[in-house]
Amino acid sequence: MIALYRTLAARSLLGKKGRSLMTVLGIGLGVTMVVAVALTNGAIMASYQSMLEGVAGRADLQVTASAGQGFPIELLDEVRAVAGVRAAVPAVSSGSPVLFGQKQTVATIYGIDPGQDTLIRDYHLTAGQLPAGDDELAVSAELAGGLGLQLGDRVKLLATTGYSELQVVGVFETGGTVRGSLGPFGAIRLGRAQQLFGKAGKLDTIDLLVAPGARPESVEQAIGQRLNGRARVGTPLERSRDMQKLLDSIVFTLTFASAVSLFAGAFIVYTNVAMGVAERRRDLSILRALGLRRREALWLVLSEAATMGLAGAGLGLLWGYGLASTMAQQMTGRFLVVYGIQASQVVLGLGDVVVALVIGLGVSVLAAYGPAREAVAISPVEAMRPDDVQVNGQETHGLARALAGLALIAAPAATIFATWPREGMLPLPLLRLWGALAAAVLLGVVVLLPVALPAANRRLLRPLQVALFGVTGRLASDNLVRQPRRAAATAAALMVSLMFMVGIGGMGVSQQATFDRWYQKAVGWDLNVSTSFVGIGAQVEMDPALVRTLEAVPGVRLASPQKMGRIVLGDGEPAFLQVFDHRLLRQYSEMPLEAGSWPAAVDALERGGASLISPAIARRLGLGLGDTLKLPSPSGEQAFRIVGILQDVSGFGGTIELDRQDYVRAWNDETSTNVALLVADPARVEAVRQAILDRLGSSTNLLVRSNREFWQELRGYYESFYQLMDGLVAIAILVSGLAIANTLFASVLERRREIGILRAVGTKRGEVVRVVLGEALCTGLVGGSLGIALGLGLEALFVASTEFISGAAMELVAPWRLLGMAVGVALLLAPLVGLLPARWAARLDVVDALRYE
Amino acid sequence: MSEVIAQIERVTREFKRGGSVVRAVDGIDLAVQRGEFVAIMGKSGSGKSTLLHLMSGLQRPTRGRVVLLGHDLGSLSDDALTLLRRQHVGFVFQFFNLLPTLSALENVALPLLLSSVRASEAAGRARQVLETVGLQERADHKPDELSGGQMQRVAIARALVNRPALLFADEPTGNLDSVSSEEILTLLKTTQVEQGQTIIMVTHDAKAAAYGDRVITLRDGRVHEDLATRSVAV
Amino acid sequence: MRPPLPVKHGLLGLLARRPRYGYELKAEFDLLSGGFWDLNVGQIYSTLERLLKDGLVTLDEGDGAGEGRKIYRLTPSGQAELDLWLAQPPLKPRPLRDEVYVRLGLLVDRDVSAAFDLIETQRRVYHLQMAELTRQKLALARGQRVADLRRELLLDAALLHVEADLKWLDTCDEKLRRVRI
Numbered sequence A: 001m002i003a004l005y006r007t008l009a010a011r012s013l014l015g016k017k018g019r020s021l022m023t024v025l026g027i028g029l030g031v032t033m034v035v036a037v038a039l040t041n042g043a044i045m046a047s048y049q050s051m052l053e054g055v056a057g058r059a060d061l062q063v064t065a066s067a068g069q070g071f072p073i074e075l076l077d078e079v080r081a082v083a084g085v086r087a088a089v090p091a092v093s094s095g096s097p098v099l100f101g102q103k104q105t106v107a108t109i110y111g112i113d114p115g116q117d118t119l120i121r122d123y124h125l126t127a128g129q130l131p132a133g134d135d136e137l138a139v140s141a142e143l144a145g146g147l148g149l150q151l152g153d154r155v156k157l158l159a160t161t162g163y164s165e166l167q168v169v170g171v172f173e174t175g176g177t178v179r180g181s182l183g184p185f186g187a188i189r190l191g192r193a194q195q196l197f198g199k200a201g202k203l204d205t206i207d208l209l210v211a212p213g214a215r216p217e218s219v220e221q222a223i224g225q226r227l228n229g230r231a232r233v234g235t236p237l238e239r240s241r242d243m244q245k246l247l248d249s250i251v252f253t254l255t256f257a258s259a260v261s262l263f264a265g266a267f268i269v270y271t272n273v274a275m276g277v278a279e280r281r282r283d284l285s286i287l288r289a290l291g292l293r294r295r296e297a298l299w300l301v302l303s304e305a306a307t308m309g310l311a312g313a314g315l316g317l318l319w320g321y322g323l324a325s326t327m328a329q330q331m332t333g334r335f336l337v338v339y340g341i342q343a344s345q346v347v348l349g350l351g352d353v354v355v356a357l358v359i360g361l362g363v364s365v366l367a368a369y370g371p372a373r374e375a376v377a378i379s380p381v382e383a384m385r386p387d388d389v390q391v392n393g394q395e396t397h398g399l400a401r402a403l404a405g406l407a408l409i410a411a412p413a414a415t416i417f418a419t420w421p422r423e424g425m426l427p428l429p430l431l432r433l434w435g436a437l438a439a440a441v442l443l444g445v446v447v448l449l450p451v452a453l454p455a456a457n458r459r460l461l462r463p464l465q466v467a468l469f470g471v472t473g474r475l476a477s478d479n480l481v482r483q484p485r486r487a488a489a490t491a492a493a494l495m496v497s498l499m500f501m502v503g504i505g506g507m508g509v510s511q512q513a514t515f516d517r518w519y520q521k522a523v524g525w526d527l528n529v530s531t532s533f534v535g536i537g538a539q540v541e542m543d544p545a546l547v548r549t550l551e552a553v554p555g556v557r558l559a560s561p562q563k564m565g566r567i568v569l570g571d572g573e574p575a576f577l578q579v580f581d582h583r584l585l586r587q588y589s590e591m592p593l594e595a596g597s598w599p600a601a602v603d604a605l606e607r608g609g610a611s612l613i614s615p616a617i618a619r620r621l622g623l624g625l626g627d628t629l630k631l632p633s634p635s636g637e638q639a640f641r642i643v644g645i646l647q648d649v650s651g652f653g654g655t656i657e658l659d660r661q662d663y664v665r666a667w668n669d670e671t672s673t674n675v676a677l678l679v680a681d682p683a684r685v686e687a688v689r690q691a692i693l694d695r696l697g698s699s700t701n702l703l704v705r706s707n708r709e710f711w712q713e714l715r716g717y718y719e720s721f722y723q724l725m726d727g728l729v730a731i732a733i734l735v736s737g738l739a740i741a742n743t744l745f746a747s748v749l750e751r752r753r754e755i756g757i758l759r760a761v762g763t764k765r766g767e768v769v770r771v772v773l774g775e776a777l778c779t780g781l782v783g784g785s786l787g788i789a790l791g792l793g794l795e796a797l798f799v800a801s802t803e804f805i806s807g808a809a810m811e812l813v814a815p816w817r818l819l820g821m822a823v824g825v826a827l828l829l830a831p832l833v834g835l836l837p838a839r840w841a842a843r844l845d846v847v848d849a850l851r852y853e
Numbered sequence B: 001m002s003e004v005i006a007q008i009e010r011v012t013r014e015f016k017r018g019g020s021v022v023r024a025v026d027g028i029d030l031a032v033q034r035g036e037f038v039a040i041m042g043k044s045g046s047g048k049s050t051l052l053h054l055m056s057g058l059q060r061p062t063r064g065r066v067v068l069l070g071h072d073l074g075s076l077s078d079d080a081l082t083l084l085r086r087q088h089v090g091f092v093f094q095f096f097n098l099l100p101t102l103s104a105l106e107n108v109a110l111p112l113l114l115s116s117v118r119a120s121e122a123a124g125r126a127r128q129v130l131e132t133v134g135l136q137e138r139a140d141h142k143p144d145e146l147s148g149g150q151m152q153r154v155a156i157a158r159a160l161v162n163r164p165a166l167l168f169a170d171e172p173t174g175n176l177d178s179v180s181s182e183e184i185l186t187l188l189k190t191t192q193v194e195q196g197q198t199i200i201m202v203t204h205d206a207k208a209a210a211y212g213d214r215v216i217t218l219r220d221g222r223v224h225e226d227l228a229t230r231s232v233a234v
Numbered sequence C: 001m002r003p004p005l006p007v008k009h010g011l012l013g014l015l016a017r018r019p020r021y022g023y024e025l026k027a028e029f030d031l032l033s034g035g036f037w038d039l040n041v042g043q044i045y046s047t048l049e050r051l052l053k054d055g056l057v058t059l060d061e062g063d064g065a066g067e068g069r070k071i072y073r074l075t076p077s078g079q080a081e082l083d084l085w086l087a088q089p090p091l092k093p094r095p096l097r098d099e100v101y102v103r104l105g106l107l108v109d110r111d112v113s114a115a116f117d118l119i120e121t122q123r124r125v126y127h128l129q130m131a132e133l134t135r136q137k138l139a140l141a142r143g144q145r146v147a148d149l150r151r152e153l154l155l156d157a158a159l160l161h162v163e164a165d166l167k168w169l170d171t172c173d174e175k176l177r178r179v180r181i
């Protein structure tokens, strides 16, 4: 019996090689998107975790700075004195370009105390030793390999004051507690690191071991009290939560993208199986008449679906892995580097394989189940009727379906409206709920579509088609609703893809438009100088002396040190901190404010003790204009009067702006991440840039950017993210194209005889093509218009909720280019992929087609 | 007065099946006069349908010449051939082959609409023809609401709506009971007698063939017998 | 041996509707039997004689002169006989009395090619016959008169019988061909 199944299933799969292949491809692409996104996320998160773990080693607890440049080294002794602390190991770290000959790479450099650090971390030295002298450096095998380093080689390291030379004295394996996936790194002596990175008298972390018998929680509490906001203490893993939060909007988008692809993938399976079953109705009914039981017939169909699902899953895993590797690399290169993360290794775990199989297989079987049951439910006699006059596809449960669909649309919409935050941030669980609700709305549309399609066809499509193409158009629009569920599924696949394209793309467009407007006002300098400034953060800070040198370059009218970085607020959540010398800033920029007036605010900032905050911070902390903002600092809690609410575009969980004098005083940090310059003669910007490079270029790594370049660079971060999305959009569109082609093939196959008769009564080949393409066009119109409408809705929802998610208010901008593309895809994709089935239909031999039953 | 309306000369049609070649029609010569009702008989597989397909231009012969209404079909492009069919040829098949999405009236009007006749005029003419087949009250019914005989009458109406010079029918009664068959055949005969319609009909039913003026019997792809039955008294 | 034709009961049936002149009965009978029996007037009158003798009909002399003016009427016992006959089920299968059967039977082992020739000729005859019958059927004004309907039913019977004969010929042809090879 099983053997019989296998034979029958194999025959039918192999018999229709082309379409079986298309089905497998569709499933494969669907799984690809899911797997790729999951693996990319996994790689990002894993490397962040392992970075933390690697850095933290065996540490039970870790003390870190709440903002900027570390915390005073005095805290080390204070922490050591807390009861229950067995060991406290200090470290300083910074990202830094490392040069060896012509080769250069960015590595993380740790300043350690070799004697104590081995308590926390194991260094498996393969050659040499840990640094003993001030100009000695031990490197990870990865760094050594990357630059081709040998013991005794001398490398250049970029420091706050410029390049410094160090000698390689040791190479160690990144294993054990010094984990891999960190990217290349090196270790130098603590004191030297403090000096090189402008952290004299400061530390970045203290790793703690808790004494046997002491409870880590109580020790953590004791240290927290002791530090009193001057630094933070927590378990090393706690910090990954911050990361999670920062990455959440990316993860959200990626997850959304994969859900969408899964949706589309499921549809193509659905249409394929439905078609396969329709085609095999006769076989099945003959088998049924011969005594195959319903359950057995069902099994037969399901086992076919499972086979294709399995193959698709395998394909998806393979492609997904490839795509994930590319995505992880791209994200690292263009985007994540801002957060100091490298998603280096994409690891395909057993879990991913299981997920892919479950999705590929599960969705296939699930999608097959409905049509399969329908097929075996019809009586064998009915299916074998020779003159199968196909009854017009009528929805059997039209009303129930319509109500269910409407409920699925209305209830989530109402819920979103009801839970719209009046104040405060959007809690993550609620955000997730919204995602689920949006999916429910989508599902509602999909459920409603088969009922709505015939009605829409009658009112809109048919008259349109008749007006455009006459009787062939009429036939096309009628064919569309012969199998309303299948037609709806196809249209829905296109709808989802276009919604994805317009929605996500629209977000990008809105974000960029908002950003552009902000940038024009807020960034007014002519040139910006930094040593290794990437995006909003620096890897190596700049020494105050450098600022003075820059000021002295001829043609420079003004040099204004700026500081940007992360700060962790009292509530334990991170925010973006920007520090300006407002006396200088007011000469070249104006921060756009949502509340408060700029002249008054800048006066207050200049006087000191004042701050600007973004709406996200205001919501988070429940503060407003005139209230007092309290910030933890190494010299205790600081109070700032809020003199303005910033327009925020950064989306890093909120922005806080302080004046430099306050920052230097409370944080005891005179370094800067970058220096804004105004030139005396705007026409001579290039000459000034050259003069700066001439003077300083040899002693340090300098990045000098013009206003325009910087704008392009920042814009690039948005763009690179959305470019990644473009890949997913392309896959989604490909999948929906496959779905359309498949449906049309099914449609043509089922109607071979009708096509034969049309040809016999004098329909020209071209007209047959038009009938099929007309059906495709209808699908495109329906899927396209719905997709565009939903996409715009999605964009609006995203834009409206961004403020609650990232704190950055956004203006809603219609993505015209994308809309044009979407219209193009809607109108062209379907007919284009329909061309093949249409031509096939037109080339059918008339007599063969007439014989076909 | 006789005018040859369809003529085939030494027409052969072969099909490749597996490795072997099946000769479905084997060098047939045949001429059909305007206004004739020709019945083609023969055992199953003798090549009846193939001959019909060849004569009507649905299939092209492997060898030989088919002349329809003075056109050598071999020299026509597919589109030209299609146009010829559209304007001058009607078809009736065993399985009625109506388009299920269209009503009876629309099915009948279809060939007119394809020829870009105005919709209102097409509907008017279709209604007229439906009346002649006695189905005026069923005009708005969909095929699945009609009986087999009614569907076949709609199919005949559709075949006739263009006033074709030639009507081809392949087992038009193959799927009908005897009384319905008789109705259909009488209908065909009436169009021949009253409108001078030329009809070429394939059947394996001698009773149906008896409606023809000429009964051609095929055997193994050849004409075995060509019998004129007109004006012969028993 | 030829089985008796149901002439007797046919005449009784015709007279059951109304009394008729003798000359009328010939024409009516031809209509009833579809003209297939080729009865002559003599057969009719001899049957009528027998019916008179048996007391199943009576004879009235009309006002005219000669045989043609005699009106025949059904008697009650004639009516009873007719009713009995109509109620009787047809007992015997149709007899095979066509000489074709006999001729073909004789030729099978004597001259097969002559047998085939016979089949062909006979087939032609049957086709022509069917065509003629069909023409007659088409000539009837359909469903207008009971007489037409009656005739149509008879024509149908005739057609189906000829069809059976044709099919039989086809079968003979097929089987002979198989044996010969």
Ligand SMILES: Nc1ncnc2c1ncn2[C@@H]1O[C@H](COP(=O)(O)OP(=O)(O)OP(=O)(O)O)[C@@H](O)[C@H]1O
Residues within 6 Å of the ligand: A848, B015, B016, B017, B022, B023, B024, B042, B043, B044, B045, B046, B047, B048, B049, B050, B051, B204
């Ligand atoms: N498309 C085809 N491919 C292969 N062989 C074919 C094709 N069409 C017809 N034949 C063969 O040609 C021969 C004649 O077929 P045709 O359909 O003309 O017979 P027919 O007389 O119409 O039979 P029937 O009474 O069963 O309809 C048969 O042997 C058939 O198998």
Ligand SMILES: [Mg+2]
Residues within 6 Å of the ligand: B048, B049, B050
């Ligand atoms: Mg045939």
